[in-house]
Amino acid sequence: MPRLDRNGDTSVSIEFEGVAISAFEGDSVAAALLSNGYRNFRDTPVNGASRGAFCMMGVCFDCLVEINGIGNIQACMTEVRAGMHIRRQRGARDIHAQDGSL
Amino acid sequence: MKPNYDIAVIGAGPAGMAAAATAAGQGATVLLIDEQDTPGGQIYRSLSRQNLKDKAILGPEYYAGHKLIAELETSRVEYCPGTTVWQVSEEREIGISGNGAARLLTADQIIIATGAQERPFPVLGWTLPGVMGAGAAQVLLKTGGVTLPDAVFVGTGPLLYLVAHQYLRAGIPIKAILDTTPQGNTFRALAHLPKALADLPSLIKGRRWISQLRASGIAFIKHVGDVRCVGEDTVEAIEYWQSGQWNRIETQAVFLHQGVVPNVNLAMAAGCEHIWNNAQLCWHAKTDKWSQSSIPGISVTGDGAGINGAKSAEISGRIAALGALHRCDLIDTAARDRLAAPARRALAREVRIRPFLDALFRPSQNFRVPANDQTIVCRCEEVTAGAIREAVDLGCMGPNQLKSFTRCGMGPCQGRMCSLTATEIIAQSRNETVANIGAMRLRPPVKPLLLGELADLAIPPDEPNPKVG
Numbered sequence: 001m002p003r004l005d006r007n008g009d010t011s012v013s014i015e016f017e018g019v020a021i022s023a024f025e026g027d028s029v030a031a032a033l034l035s036n037g038y039r040n041f042r043d044t045p046v047n048g049a050s051r052g053a054f055c056m057m058g059v060c061f062d063c064l065v066e067i068n069g070i071g072n073i074q075a076c077m078t079e080v081r082a083g084m085h086i087r088r089q090r091g092a093r094d095i096h097a098q099d100g101s102l
Numbered sequence: 103m104k105p106n107y108d109i110a111v112i113g114a115g116p117a118g119m120a121a122a123a124t125a126a127g128q129g130a131t132v133l134l135i136d137e138q139d140t141p142g143g144q145i146y147r148s149l150s151r152q153n154l155k156d157k158a159i160l161g162p163e164y165y166a167g168h169k170l171i172a173e174l175e176t177s178r179v180e181y182c183p184g185t186t187v188w189q190v191s192e193e194r195e196i197g198i199s200g201n202g203a204a205r206l207l208t209a210d211q212i213i214i215a216t217g218a219q220e221r222p223f224p225v226l227g228w229t230l231p232g233v234m235g236a237g238a239a240q241v242l243l244k245t246g247g248v249t250l251p252d253a254v255f256v257g258t259g260p261l262l263y264l265v266a267h268q269y270l271r272a273g274i275p276i277k278a279i280l281d282t283t284p285q286g287n288t289f290r291a292l293a294h295l296p297k298a299l300a301d302l303p304s305l306i307k308g309r310r311w312i313s314q315l316r317a318s319g320i321a322f323i324k325h326v327g328d329v330r331c332v333g334e335d336t337v338e339a340i341e342y343w344q345s346g347q348w349n350r351i352e353t354q355a356v357f358l359h360q361g362v363v364p365n366v367n368l369a370m371a372a373g374c375e376h377i378w379n380n381a382q383l384c385w386h387a388k389t390d391k392w393s394q395s396s397i398p399g400i401s402v403t404g405d406g407a408g409i410n411g412a413k414s415a416e417i418s419g420r421i422a423a424l425g426a427l428h429r430c431d432l433i434d435t436a437a438r439d440r441l442a443a444p445a446r447r448a449l450a451r452e453v454r455i456r457p458f459l460d461a462l463f464r465p466s467q468n469f470r471v472p473a474n475d476q477t478i479v480c481r482c483e484e485v486t487a488g489a490i491r492e493a494v495d496l497g498c499m500g501p502n503q504l505k506s507f508t509r510c511g512m513g514p515c516q517g518r519m520c521s522l523t524a525t526e527i528i529a530q531s532r533n534e535t536v537a538n539i540g541a542m543r544l545r546p547p548v549k550p551l552l553l554g555e556l557a558d559l560a561i562p563p564d565e566p567n568p569k570v571g
Contacts, residue, residue: 004247004272005155026151027246035248039231039336039354046484050335052231054481056238057144058137058549059219059365061514062229062481072514072550076241079139 003035014084023080030056030063030075033086041065041075042089064089103182103207107133108430109423110196110209111179112187112368115143116412117404117419118215119170122179124423125213130432132179133209135198139184141171143217144237145412147244154247159272163412164244170416188547190214190372194399197546204555211399211426214369214387215419218362218405221384221465223257224472224479224487224523227331228358236265236359249274253355254340256329258283259463260308262359267311270318277353278321280342282360284466285325291462298458305455321351328468331356360465364406367518371544373397378537381460382409383470384522385541392425393418401426409460414452417445471526479527480520482513490524494531501525501542514550517542 010025016033023032030053033041040050041063053063056076063075067086071093075086107130111122114136122134142149146167157165174181182200189197195208220235227233236255242248243265254277255266262279269276298305316322328343339352363384370376375396376385387395387402394401403422404415421442428438472479475488485508490498493507501517501524504510510524511517517524521542529536 002249002251002274004159004243004249006153006247007155008153009246024246026148027248031242031246031248034242034250035246041231044484049229049484050231051229051481052234052336054229054234054238055220055519056234056241057219059515059518060481064514077137 012080012082014080014082014086016086017088025080027080028056028076029065029067029073029078029080029084029086032080033075040088043091045092048091064093066093103133103180103205104131105207107131107180107207107209108432109133109211109213109426110135110207111213111215112136112190112196113143113215113217113404113406114138114141114174114181114183115215115217115404115415116145116167116170117217117406117415117422118143118213119174120416120419121213121215121403121423121426122181123170123173123177124420125427126177126179128423128427128433130427130430133182133207134174134179135182135185135187135196137184137186141174141181141183142167144241146171147241149244152244156272159268160244161268161271186549186551187368188549188551190368190400191546192373192397192400199549199551199555202552202555204551204559206559210430211401213393213401213403213419213422213426214372214374214395214406215402215404215415215422216365216368216406217415218409219365219518220261220359221361221363221470222519222523223358223360223469224477225329225331225358225469226474226477227333227337229478229481230331230333230337231335232333232337232354233331233356233358236262236357237362239357240265240268243268243272250355251275252277252353253357254278254280254351254353255357255359256280256282256326256340256342257359257469258465259359259361260459261362262357263308263311263315265357265359266315266320270315270320276320278323278351279315280326280329280340281322281324282326282329282466282469283324283463287462287464290464291458294458294461298455300451301455360469361463362405362409363522364408365518366406366541367516367544367548369395369400369402369406370541371546371548372400374400374402376541378535379408380537381457383464384409391421392428393422394425394429399429410453410456414449417449417452420445421449467530470523471530472523479523480508480510480513482515482519483509483511485510485520487523487527490527491531494528498528499532500528500539502540504528505542511542516544516548
């Protein structure tokens with residue numbers, strides 16, 4: 001997806017499903033994925049249907065992804081950080097011991 | 103961060119920023135909590151770090167927000183970005199979460215300024231990836247200049263035309279605009295036109311957007327009666343009903359919009375009384391002339407207390423702050439009334455156009471209450487309109503009982519995307535008014551937080567945390 005011309009962006013490298021993609025500082029994870037052409041962010045726990053970003057403002061919880069092993073993260077409310085490992089969330093999130101940091 | 107503030111403001115959109123800055127300017131200790139990383143809410147989203155080269159795309163009204171952001175930044179407000187509020191209690195205790203840690207604090211006065219969200223637009227296929235809100239498309243424009251070319255814009259309301267016009271200004275191709283504004287709306291809006299004419303510049307601006315969109319060669323299709331988004335794993339096309347037949351447009355992006363409604367979850371979960379607004383087809387908090395809700399010490403202001411737009415929200419925020427300052431005994435009655443007088447005059451000017459807009463862009467019943475039983479209403483739990491009607495047939499009385507029947511409203515969004523639709527479906531099926539059916543009951547936490555964060559609350563802040571210590 002094309003981006004409009006901007007002044008002075010700092011690019012950040014992140015990973016989606018094991019593939020390195022480029023993003024810019026200040027991007028939400030959702031914006032970064034969409035700008036790289038990814039629309040399908042997760043499968044639902046009920047019917048396994050595909051979902052992606054919908055509201056982009058933290059309301060709908062449809063853009064849930066797994067980031068650095070932590071599930072149920074709202075991609076539209078989380079800013080990209082260099083080296084983030086992002087995965088599609090398949091069904092309900094897994095619960096495991098973690099330190100709660102992104 | 104302190105354990106107690108004179109005034110805590112929740113939400114850093116125009117209402118919250120204005121409320122916080124006004125309160126701090128009168129000597130109150132003020133905490134402003136916001137979910138986003140930069141101030142501005144949705145309307146001035148990412149403004150403080152906006153780097154689009156062409157300022158004409160988002161337009162002067164967006165950049166005008168710099169003034170309010172500067173007022174906040176030069177004030178003594180303690181601004182707490184990137185922080186979610188998951189609870190406000192009647193005792194004015196606020197539960198917050200940020201950077202993986204939760205904490206509780208109190209305030210003598212709380213001002214809830216949580217703004218608006220897009221009204222649900224339940225049609226077949228609206229859950230497919232690639233289908234988004236027009237407001238969401240605008241957030242993408244404001245954050246990193248991300249665009250989705252060859253999209254189809256669908257719906258009604260000023261924001262739909264504004265975002266389409268912003269795409270036009272940016273030179274991003276639009277495949278079509280499918281206008282769902284009901285035919286009878288213009289006639290019904292005429293009654294409110296004389297009052298709205300007092301705000302002629304806004305009326306002219308809106309007309310200009312639409313006429314320029316139509317003149318640009320984009321397919322602008324009016325009187326669309328129904329739409330459905332189709333595709334396997336992502337949206338591939340949109341089909342629309344017009345002039346007695348279904349038509350199809352191939353597209354990989356659909357932007358839906360039929361107005362905005364107050365973001366009520368936090369105020370409702372706090373226990374603030376809400377009323378049904380039949381002109382705006384939404385619930386909003388019941389407030390007095392100082393924005394105080396039914397709970398003493400808790401105010402609800404800005405679009406969260408009824409949709410009036412960004413400028414009104416800013417003014418209402420200031421009025422709410424003056425009321426809160428007065429209840430804190432930080433200003434006397436005379437000072438409160440004197441300071442509020444110009445704000446009230448400005449507010450009266452700002453709201454003149456609203457009844458006209460409400461009538462002109464009132465979404466039609468069939469786009470609020472899906473006739474097709476297969477249409478998903480609750481996106482989280484994948485509950486269809488048919489399942490809700492079936493529950494009503496089995497005796498379901500309202501949206502709270504509906505939870506036990508279907509789990510509708512019990513997923514992570516906690517009814518934000520379905521409660522209006524579910525309530526309207528029940529009202530229609532039971533031949534009742536929405537006001538009589540009542541709203542979905544909400545409880546904290548209104549946003550999810552980690553179990554670990556909740557558990558850590560039991561550890562007094564001055565004791566070492568055994569997990570890290």
